[in-house]
Amino acid sequence: MTLMIFFVMLIMESATEKLCPLRASIDVLEGEYFFLCYLESRQEHFQEEAYTINWYKESAGKQQLIKETHRIVSQMNFLEFWPAELSDSGIYSVIHSNGKQNVTIQKWTLNVLERNKSSCFNENHLTTEIKSAGIGHSLKCSDLSVYENDSITWYKDCKNYEHETERELNFRALTVQNSGIYTCKIVISHEGTIYHSTNTIKLVIEEDAPEAFSLEIVGHHEEIETKIGKEEILNCTGFLGYYMREDASLYWLINQTFPEQCTDIPENEPSICEEELKKLQLGNKFYITRLLRIKKVRDEDMHHNFTCMLQADESTRMKIVKLKKGKTQDLPVHIFTTGMVLALLFPFVAVAVVFVFVMFRVDLVLFYRSICRRDETAGDGKEYDAFVSYLKDCVSPVEEEREFALKILPMILEENFGYKLCIFERDVFAGGAFVDDIHSFIDKSRRLIIILSQNYVSDRAIYELESGLHKALVERKTKIILIEYMPISDYNFLPESLSLLPSKRVVKWKKDKSLPVNSRFWKNLRYLMPAKPIKIKTRGHYNNLGLGSEAAQPRTEGCDFNAII
CATH class of the missing domain: 2.60.40.10 (Immunoglobulins)
Structure with a gap:
């Protein structure tokens, strides 16, 4: 009889394994049947004399016991939803208790998505x-x-x-x-x-096979210079290919030991912790990334191997990161003494210097470039200083925006400050391969200028944006400058990965206030552009630059080229 029960339990466990994939984050549509399940080891069947199983949902940072209703039912290793509702979204866990201790068996993050009533599916599902x-x-x-x-x-x-x-x-x-x-x-x-x-x-x-692909970790083994007590954040990113692989896993090891997970409460975080896995899509390429946070570097951390592991389809890739002490140099005695005297006698000097630097940082940098004749473009192999991406509809609903991109921007940057821009409508003629042209011209440019507006939704503009984001975030070849031409309250129309860019790279256009050549807008823009020796013409304004109605038209048939595309 005991042998029969053993075989029955083996069969049930085998069937459960097929139905219970190890999925930490789950998406489900509202109004549909759904279940959570976990695998229970054989040892728990025979070694525990008595234990209870409880399901919990985390709410406001506290775990609440799930009580069964006609809609939510607990059955063996399953928690069933008949059906799932939007309010069911949250963090779930199952806990075994033998009266002495509680053991968390598994955790899930459940995302219940709103149903698209006009279609049989949801784009996010x-x-x-x-x-x-x-x-x-x-x-x-x-x-x-x-x-x-x-x-x-x-x-x-x-x-x-x-x-x-x-x-x-x-x-x-x-x-x-x-x-x-x-x-x-x-x-x-x-x-x-x-x-x-x-x-x-x-x-x-x-029809043609996609470019050759093999699972890989972005970057190579590396050593990072640091110092004792400094915070370090180690990043590991894995390239998955041309679709999101649900079986892919990315995790950190510290000398072959798993680190603890980071928490939402900084005071309770361990000295070294691993953040949650994040998914990223750039164009048609998919990535996963995970950070390892070291609060304060210790001397023993210099002897650890921090290993990032990427696994999918029975393939494994790894990247090892090591920390090493940076070279330090003692401060000369006379400089230390002078600094102490100044700090004690004139504390307001430091405050004033910081204030001046913060308020006039851009002006100081531009002045330094002008005096030193600094040139960042020499020998870098680039043809253009910036590629300009903007709304490309044949009839723009905002004609001022088109005029800004095709007339004002090149007039000031090229004729007044000597920069060389690549504007697709103006510099590229019809007949080329669009995708190749975009990649080629962005590769030839030192910056990618994106003019943002609610109308920035054309296929080609989005493709330019995604290509630029890929080169900025992954390849790190091109820096991006965002021009907010009109105030934008909602950025949902732009790719999610745009939020990873630093906010300091956004320049806001303020109409008449920004028109003069020596306005804050043009100074901020020049600050973000590559440094190069130029002859500045400070006498310039939108109203006296010869910008008549004829000049407002692009030099090539860019509108017809868009229509062909």
């Missing part, structure tokens, strides 16, 4: 798979239910797809026509009510 034409492939309907007799229906672009009812949708040889958005819908009957769960996959078929 899909995965993307990019494949080459001519190869075989299968789309798999994830384990969305624990019940065996559920009916399954496949949809392509929200239309019933060839009456397919299997959990896998098989293609012998992919063609471009197979591209589309596929939705797998599982129908579940529970206590006389019909529920369903969906899984959506965006399948992209390319």
Whole structure:
């Protein structure tokens, strides 16, 4: 009898393993059936004489016991939602207790997404798979239910797809026509009510294979110079390819030991902790990144190996970071003595110097460049000082914005300050390969100037922005300058990765106040541009630069070129 129970439990555990993927963060649509589950080790079955299992949800930093209702049901290793609601979003955990101690078995972050009532799927609730034409492939309907007799229906672009009812949708040889958005819908009957769960996959078929890809960590092994007591933040970023791999993991090791997790309460954080995994998409490329925070560097940290591990598809990549003491030099006695005397006798001097530097930092830097004839552009192989990206509609709803980009900006920067700009409408003629042109001209430019507005939504403008962000955040080849032409209250129309840029690289246009050549706007812009020896013409204004109605028109047929694209 005991042997029979053992085999039954083995079979149940094997089935549970298939249904319980190790997923820390989960997205689910509101109104759909969903479940959380965890794996219970065999030792807990036989070694614990008596224990209880409780499910908790974290709210306002405190764990609250989940009480069963007709909608939320706890069954064996499962917590089921009939169905999930927006208010269910939060952090869940399952805890075993034997009366003496509590053990947290697993934690999840559940995100319940709002349903798109005009479509059968939500854009934020899909995965993307990019494949080459001519190869075989299968789309798999994830384990969305624990019940065996559920009916399954496949949809392509929200239309019933060839009456397919299997959990896998098989293609012998992919063609471009197979591209589309596929939705797998599982129908579940529970206590006389019909529920369903969906899984959506965006399948992209390319006639030419995507560029060769291998799982990799951005950067190489490195040594970082630091000093005792200083805070250090180690970054590790993994490139996953052209779709987000759910099985990918990225984590830090300290001499083959896992670090503790960072908390929301700084006072309770350990001296070295690991932050949460973050996902990043730049264009059609996907990345994951994780930070290791060292509050205060200790002497023993200089002897540790900080190893970042990237794992996916049974492949492993690693990057080792070591800390070393930087070279220090004792301060000469006479300088130390002089500094102490000044600090004691004239404390206001330090405050005044700081105030002057903060208030006139830009002016001081520009003056230093002018006096020293500093040139950052010599020998760097770049052709342009900046690539200008802006709204490119044929008929702009804001004509002043078009005039600013094609007339005022080049007139001041090129003719008054000697910079060389690349403006797509003006400098690139129709007939080229758009994608190649964009990459080529951004690569040839030292800066990428982005003129932001609510109208910055054209396909090409977004592509220029994503290309520039990739070069700034990942390749670190190009610095970005953001010009806020009009006040913007909501940045949701821009890529999320734009928030990673420092706020000091944003310059705001204030209409008439910014028009004079010696205004704060042009000084801030020149401060962000590369330093080069120039002859400044300070006598200039929008109204006396010869900007008539004819000058407001671009020099090439940029509008027609946009229409072709």
